Amino acid sequence: xxxxxxxxxxVGGEVRSAADAVARAKSPRFRAAYVHxxxxxxxxxxxxxxxxxxxxxxxxAFVRRLEEELAAAGSFLREPLExxxxxxxxxxxxxxxxxxxxxxxxxxxxxxxxxVEWTVEANPETVSEEIAATLVACGVTRVSLGAQSFDPAxxxxxxxxxxPASVPRAVAxxxxxxxRELNLDLIFGIPGSTLVQWREDLSxxxxxxxxxxxxxxxxxxxxxxxxxxxxxxxxxxxxxEIEAEQSIHAVDALAEAGYARYEISNWAxxxxxxxxxLLYWENADWWAFGPxxxxxxxxxxxxxxxxxxxxxxxxxFSPVQDVECLGEDTRxxxxxxxxxxxxxxxxxxxVTELLAMGERGGERAQAIKRHETTGLLVWRDDRxxxxxxxxxxxxxxxxxxx
Numbered sequence: 083x084x085x086x087x088x089x090x091x092x093v094g095g096e097v098r099s100a101a102d103a104v105a106r107a108k109s110p111r112f113r114a115a116y117v118h119x120x121x122x123x124x125x126x127x128x129x130x131x132x133x134x135x136x137x138x139x140x141x142x143a144f145v146r147r148l149e150e151e152l153a154a155a156g157s158f159l160r161e162p163l164e165x166x167x168x169x170x171x172x173x174x175x176x177x178x179x180x181x182x183x184x185x186x187x188x189x190x191x192x193x194x195x196x197x198v199e200w201t202v203e204a205n206p207e208t209v210s211e212e213i214a215a216t217l218v219a220c221g222v223t224r225v226s227l228g229a230q231s232f233d234p235a236x237x238x239x240x241x242x243x244x245x246p247a248s249v250p251r252a253v254a255x256x257x258x259x260x261x262r263e264l265n266l267d268l269i270f271g272i273p274g275s276t277l278v279q280w281r282e283d284l285s286x287x288x289x290x291x292x293x294x295x296x297x298x299x300x301x302x303x304x305x306x307x308x309x310x311x312x313x314x315x316x317x318x319x320x321x322x323e324i325e326a327e328q329s330i331h332a333v334d335a336l337a338e339a340g341y342a343r344y345e346i347s348n349w350a351x352x353x354x355x356x357x358x359x360l361l362y363w364e365n366a367d368w369w370a371f372g373p374x375x376x377x378x379x380x381x382x383x384x385x386x387x388x389x390x391x392x393x394x395x396x397x398x399f400s401p402v403q404d405v406e407c408l409g410e411d412t413r414x415x416x417x418x419x420x421x422x423x424x425x426x427x428x429x430x431x432x433v434t435e436l437l438a439m440g441e442r443g444g445e446r447a448q449a450i451k452r453h454e455t456t457g458l459l460v461w462r463d464d465r466x467x468x469x470x471x472x473x474x475x476x477x478x479x480x481x482x483x484x
Contacts, residue, residue: 100399100400107382114166120132120374127240144372145187147394148187151398169203174203199224200221201224201265201356202225206228218261231272235274266296284335294355297332384406386402409440415440419483422459427465450483
């Protein structure tokens with residue numbers, strides 16, 4: 083699957099495009115595609131993804147350029163893709179005619195399995211009946227709705243601009259149109275929130291009957307407006323004990339409602355796990371399209387240039403930055419970090435293989451034994467897993483294995 087032939091791949095050995103990055107990989111096997119749509123109605127203050135309010139009406143130019151990129155990469159993808167994820171930004175901000183054009187280009191230019199899991203992210207207020215019908219007509223099987231909270235005060239604290247009533251309305255429209263699987267995103271640990279508010283948020287989400295539910299603790303990402311406010315004393319972090327109580331309640335309430343926790347922040351009804359995200363946690367290969375999309379190919383990682391103007395001007399492959407050719411030690415560390423986020427953990431033979439990679443295998447083996455002794459890691463059914471206590475302090479455990 084090494085690209086060759088129809089496009090010059092490097093200039094002076096420099097990695098300049100996604101095709102150049104793929105050429106550095108030994109034996110990539112792409113199983114997924116990610117498409118990044120950067121347009122948003124409003125930039126939420128906690129968000130560190132590349133997104134913005136487009137005041138220059140560049141939707142048509144974006145779709146036209148994306149069609150070129152998809153066509154160029156499609157011939158490199160030899161095996162049918164298992165998953166496609168269209169994220170952002172807010173993909174459903176595109177007018178229906180452009181949304182349909184983009185989705186049909188994905189199906190036309192990329193090899194997709196007949197049973198492909200095809201996800202599109204959406205802001206609840208952008209899901210009109212026409213948008214819902216367009217998604218289904220183009221083959222989308224799954225929609226991820228960013229609910230975040232049903233409490234207007236907590237949404238305001240996040241600078242999240244949508245009416246809570248738009249969430250059940252969007253769910254009803256998507257179900258009626260024929261979307262097979264729905265995911266709701268919620269955030270806990272919001273400044274000023276209480277356990278009572280979090281209980282209500284979870285209850286309202288569960289009542290909508292999503293197939294999948296993601297519950298993330300609020301992260302203060304560097305250089306976001308929310309983090310700037312924190313630094314200036316304009317925002318106060320939620321007390322750690324209250325945030326821990328909210329996390330524990332999510333585990334209990336979702337289990338009682340019939341959702342199985344399969345990853346630290348993700349729950350699903352049986353058979354409804356997000357296969358695209360599972361490929362990320364398995365460190366599989368995926369190709370990223372659009373500005374700021376991040377990709378991976380057999381230990382080579384890159385990010386498409388995160389500026390729409392630059393991305394529009396170059397092509398057909400995306401210009402890239404932050405290209406990394408990962409060594410064995412780094413790859414082993416990432417495999418531990420990602421694999422142990424899953425409830426099923428990592429099989430014993432794979433653990434043995436990872437400990438033999440790189441120079442830190444001995445240190446990692448000692449860390450595993452130490453965390454077994456302290457009750458944070460356990461071998462269960464011949465798989466290494468975080469315990470319930472370990473899940474509460476997962477970041478510190480995983481940091482020692484990275």
